[in-house]
Amino acid sequence: MTDTGVREMVHVRAPGKINVSLAVGAVMEDGYHDVATTYQAVSLYEDIRAYHADDFSVSFTGDFDLSGIPLDASNLAIKAAQLLARTAKYRGGVRLEIQKNVPIAGGMGGGSADAAGSLVACDALWGTNLGKDALLELAAQLGADVPFALMGGTAIGTGRGDRLSPVLTSHEHFEWVLVLAEYGLSTPAVYGELDAHRERHVADIKPAPQSPTVDTHVLQALRAGDPVMLADSLSNDLQAPALHLQPALVDILELGESNGALAGIVSGSGPTLAFLAQDVESAIDLHVTLSSAGHKVVRVTGPVHGARLVND
The missing domain is CATH 3.30.230.10 (Ribosomal Protein S5; domain 2)
Structure with a gap:
């Protein structure tokens, strides 16, 4: 030291x-x-x-x-x-x-x-x-x-x-539009709702694996740097339980996806919604639409670096 x-x-x-x-x-x-x-x-x-x-x-x-x-x-x-x-x-x-x-x-x-x-x-x-x-x-x-x-x-x-x-991705960045909720969602509560959903439908759905894997289509889309391919590959097992706990998110997802988003997804355990856009212009248009509907919206890009020093 x-x-x-x-x-x-x-x-x-x-x-x-x-x-x-x-x-x-x-x-x-x-x-x-x-x-x-x-x-x-x-x-x-x-x-x-x-x-x-x-x-x-x-x-x-x-x-x-x-x-x-x-x-x-x-x-x-x-x-x-x-x-x-x-x-x-x-x-x-x-x-x-x-x-x-x-x-x-x-x-x-x-x-x-x-x-x-x-x-x-x-x-x-x-x-x-x-x-x-x-x-x-x-x-x-x-x-x-x-x-x-x-x-x-x-x-x-x-x-x-x-x-x-x-x-590694060959794309310089992907364009995302985020809708930030005025409330939070408890991560344990969302996982608990997922477990309850799986238990309720144990006779109808395939059992979850102990050790899940990432779909190869996601990796292919990222490596190709193709936002359309990536939009088709977005997935989140916690989305359904998050939407069940906060049904109002469904309308926002539909609004974004019907106004230019390639796809929308609940981020992690939610309630933040992330919409993937084709390009900067599409992201700006979507930002305006969602903001006009009264939502708190932020336009971001990814990927970016992790935690690092800033010279003030």
Whole structure:
């Protein structure tokens, strides 16, 4: 470990994600599920600023209702900082200030982005210099989506989603239009609804595998850089339970898909909806249509880099 004190503040930007595909395995004895997902990091970022302090604290600003975010040691960003401090035997603390742009409980991994950003920020602020591989190992201890928020780009995630394999795409970027809900959805509740759905229809649907896989059509579409092919391959096992819990999302999906979107999908456990557009012009037109209907809409591109330092 090296000396602290050369930086007074560190600024890190960490991206949210879309699950281009998400296959969920059967529930296991511990209540968890293995998944096979295709992540894509998109240009909607959390901004994490880290300052030297004697203890650990976090505060948030943003255009969302922030009242439900814990500010104590249960917060994922604080957990990340404390894990790094224990690992590096660093005796100080950190004050984290986070500008939230990724929706809270929105299925885009905002909390995971905060954790990944905290790891990168504290490593630079404290001069611990653990390196990317070591930070990825710490990220995997914090949550399934945290390693991907650290890595970025496009990747296959298996196991709990934390075993990552990068996917190369020949396309410079894909155009996405996001509809951000004014409310969140509990990830455990959505998984629970999926399990209940499968139990209700056990006689009618094929049993879920213990270890799901990513459809090869998704990988082919990404490698070809073809948004039309990718639109045909979008899939999410959590979409049906999310729509069951929030039926109003169905109308928004239909609105987007009837107004120029190649396809729409619930991102992760929702309720954020991600619409894939053919090109910039189509994305702009769709943005206008959805905004005019009274929805909170953001236009983003992907893939983008994972959590990284910003020079202020």
